[in-house]
Amino acid sequence: MSRKPLPNSGRRRFRLLPILIGLFAVTYLIVIVGLPVGAIFYNAFAEGREAFMDALRDDETQHALKLTVMVCLAVVPLNAIFGLAAAWVLARHRFMGRSALAALVNLPLALAPTIAGLLIVLVYSPSLGLLRWPINTANDWLHAHPDWQQRLHFDDVQIVFAFPGLFLATLLVTVPLVALEVLPSLEQLDPTEAQAARTLGATGWQTFWRVTLPAIRWSVLYGVVLCTAKAAGEFGAVSGVSGRLIGETNTLTLHIERSYAEWENTKAFASATLLTALSVGTLIVNLLLTRGHAKRSAS
Amino acid sequence: MAWFRKRARADRGGWPLRAFVFAYLGLFVVLPLIAAIPPLVREPPSQVWEKVTAPQAVAAMKLSASAAAVGGAINTIFGSMLAWTLVRFRFPLRRVLDALVDLPFALPGVVAGIALMALYGPASTVGHFAGPEGWLGLHFVKIGLPPLSLTGGFAALVFANLFVTLPFVVRTVQPVIADLEREAEDAAESLGASPFQIFRRVILPQIAPAIVTGFGLAFARGVNEYGVAVLVSGNIPYESLVMPVYVFQRLEANDYTGATAIAAVLLLMALAVLLLTYAWSQWRVRRVA
Numbered sequence: 001m002s003r004k005p006l007p008n009s010g011r012r013r014f015r016l017l018p019i020l021i022g023l024f025a026v027t028y029l030i031v032i033v034g035l036p037v038g039a040i041f042y043n044a045f046a047e048g049r050e051a052f053m054d055a056l057r058d059d060e061t062q063h064a065l066k067l068t069v070m071v072c073l074a075v076v077p078l079n080a081i082f083g084l085a086a087a088w089v090l091a092r093h094r095f096m097g098r099s100a101l102a103a104l105v106n107l108p109l110a111l112a113p114t115i116a117g118l119l120i121v122l123v124y125s126p127s128l129g130l131l132r133w134p135i136n137t138a139n140d141w142l143h144a145h146p147d148w149q150q151r152l153h154f155d156d157v158q159i160v161f162a163f164p165g166l167f168l169a170t171l172l173v174t175v176p177l178v179a180l181e182v183l184p185s186l187e188q189l190d191p192t193e194a195q196a197a198r199t200l201g202a203t204g205w206q207t208f209w210r211v212t213l214p215a216i217r218w219s220v221l222y223g224v225v226l227c228t229a230k231a232a233g234e235f236g237a238v239s240g241v242s243g244r245l246i247g248e249t250n251t252l253t254l255h256i257e258r259s260y261a262e263w264e265n266t267k268a269f270a271s272a273t274l275l276t277a278l279s280v281g282t283l284i285v286n287l288l289l290t291r292g293h294a295k296r297s298a299s
Numbered sequence: 300m301a302w303f304r305k306r307a308r309a310d311r312g313g314w315p316l317r318a319f320v321f322a323y324l325g326l327f328v329v330l331p332l333i334a335a336i337p338p339l340v341r342e343p344p345s346q347v348w349e350k351v352t353a354p355q356a357v358a359a360m361k362l363s364a365s366a367a368a369v370g371g372a373i374n375t376i377f378g379s380m381l382a383w384t385l386v387r388f389r390f391p392l393r394r395v396l397d398a399l400v401d402l403p404f405a406l407p408g409v410v411a412g413i414a415l416m417a418l419y420g421p422a423s424t425v426g427h428f429a430g431p432e433g434w435l436g437l438h439f440v441k442i443g444l445p446p447l448s449l450t451g452g453f454a455a456l457v458f459a460n461l462f463v464t465l466p467f468v469v470r471t472v473q474p475v476i477a478d479l480e481r482e483a484e485d486a487a488e489s490l491g492a493s494p495f496q497i498f499r500r501v502i503l504p505q506i507a508p509a510i511v512t513g514f515g516l517a518f519a520r521g522v523n524e525y526g527v528a529v530l531v532s533g534n535i536p537y538e539s540l541v542m543p544v545y546v547f548q549r550l551e552a553n554d555y556t557g558a559t560a561i562a563a564v565l566l567l568m569a570l571a572v573l574l575l576t577y578a579w580s581q582w583r584v585r586r587v588a
Contacts, residue, residue: 119331233407236525
């Protein structure tokens with residue numbers, strides 16, 4: 001009978017197999033994820049700092065950047081408000097169809113981005129969309145009344161192959177992000193603080209702004225940052241509805257693809273560094289967030 | 300008590316809030332889904348069926364499903380190892396590596412696509428090394444294998460899926476491994492179990508539901524991937540053209556019925572695998588408890 005020392009939970013015996021698995025796993029992560037991120041920055045600066053700056057100052061890049069910022073400015077606040085409301089309803093309301101609502105909020109995550117683009121075309125295309133009748137009627141009326149066109153500074157209603165289409169497609173894909181980040185922290189929230197605020201005479205809004213929102217502010221922040229990164233990086237959905245008119249509907253991701261296809265590597269990778277910086281930013285927020293959680297649960 | 304109950308309900312926002320949530324979803328999510336119905340019923344069912352069973356569509360379905368399954372399976376194994384490493388070891392830069400796992404979720408597909416091309420594409424050092432003229436490629440040809448290409452073809456699709464789906468597996472398995480009781484492993488070891496037996500009999504039964512859920516999420520994500528796939532795979536019909544790209548091409552060709560029909564198949568495929576794996580892990584959890 002062999003005598004093995006009893007393993008104690010404080011110090012463990014040195015074993016080779018776990019170390020090898022660990023080394024392999026970390027190498028895998030670096031090869032699959034780490035090196036590609038390094039490659040973006042390496043290629044962006046391959047022709048020097050000046051070429052990198054020129055690529056960013058390029059008119060097409062500047063326009064694509066502005067367009068992407070505008071799409072984000074339109075999409076993110078709406079999805080943030082919706083996300084808070086939906087998370088609130090899912091956490092606090094009990095009603096028929098609650099699980100249907102949860103499924104519907106989750107659904108866009110299972111939707112391929114190109115399908116999202118297709119669906120927006122199917123709703124708003126003036127030739128065959130579901131809403132072609134109201135769109136075409138409004139356009140006919142506008143074309144018949146040039147004075148109103150001037151007064152409204154508005155020539156015709158254009159959705160597909162224009163900014164509204166980019167907005168709608170991006171919105172559809174990013175609908176669940178804030179809601180799904182906020183929901184768990186709202187469910188974990190102790191309701192007694194809010195109840196105390198109410199008994200002390202605070203109104204519902206005061207309670208929300210002063211008690212509930214501060215308590216969940218980090219998950220709201222992370223949801224908003226993540227939603228921004230996903231909205232700025234949306235590619236499949238916008239490529240279906242954009243039409244890729246350069247200087248008009250070419251977003252940053254479409255600009256990257258085009259530049260890369262036209263062998264303008266520095267332009268493609270320089271624009272890519274902007275989006276990479278944004279997604280690394282979300283990771284940093286996430287890192288700070290989990291550290292905050294760890295501290296809170298430790299104390 | 301009636302006034303009290305009414306006030307409590309007002310605390311929760313009441314029906315206007317719920318109406319806003321449903322209206323928002325109705326306008327931006329349900330309306331587009333409804334719009335998918337007319338293209339499917341406008342033409343006779345036999346014609347729609349013809350478009351779904353077109354040889355190129357069927358090839359795209361097979362490619363998408365098999366690439367997502369293979370990529371998901373590889374990541375299920377390696378992702379679980381990674382999750383285990385991140386939970387059980389304390390080493391420098393662990394937190395940074397842990398955060399890095401989430402990057403494929405936040406990084407845009409095009410950006411990842413051009414990065415993978417630059418790093419492992421045919422023009423890169425690695426690509427040349429493994430390609431038909433490189434050292435590894437030549438040796439592959441000598442023993443009768445095709446030269447390895449990480450970009451272009453099926454291997455590229457799997458590779459794209461490995462990048463895209465890693466966070467889904469790791470983040471599903473990681474919390475379950477963190478909750479494992481190490482005393483059970485210690486007890487098994489003190490009773491003389493080998494590392495493999497400990498894994499097979501103690502660890503695996505506890506993390507199996509999470510692994511299966513992780514595979515389901517990875518499959519659903521992988522089968523829907525567009526950005527990385529379109530850049531990396533070369534998009535050759537019957538060889539590397541996947542369903543999301545095919546949907547996009549049908550849309551560009553103004554074949555709305557075909558695009559919608561394939562899109563419906565793709566969505567059902569993703570949802571079916573998600574629901575099946577979820578149901579299995581729920582059933583498993585309940586049976587153990």
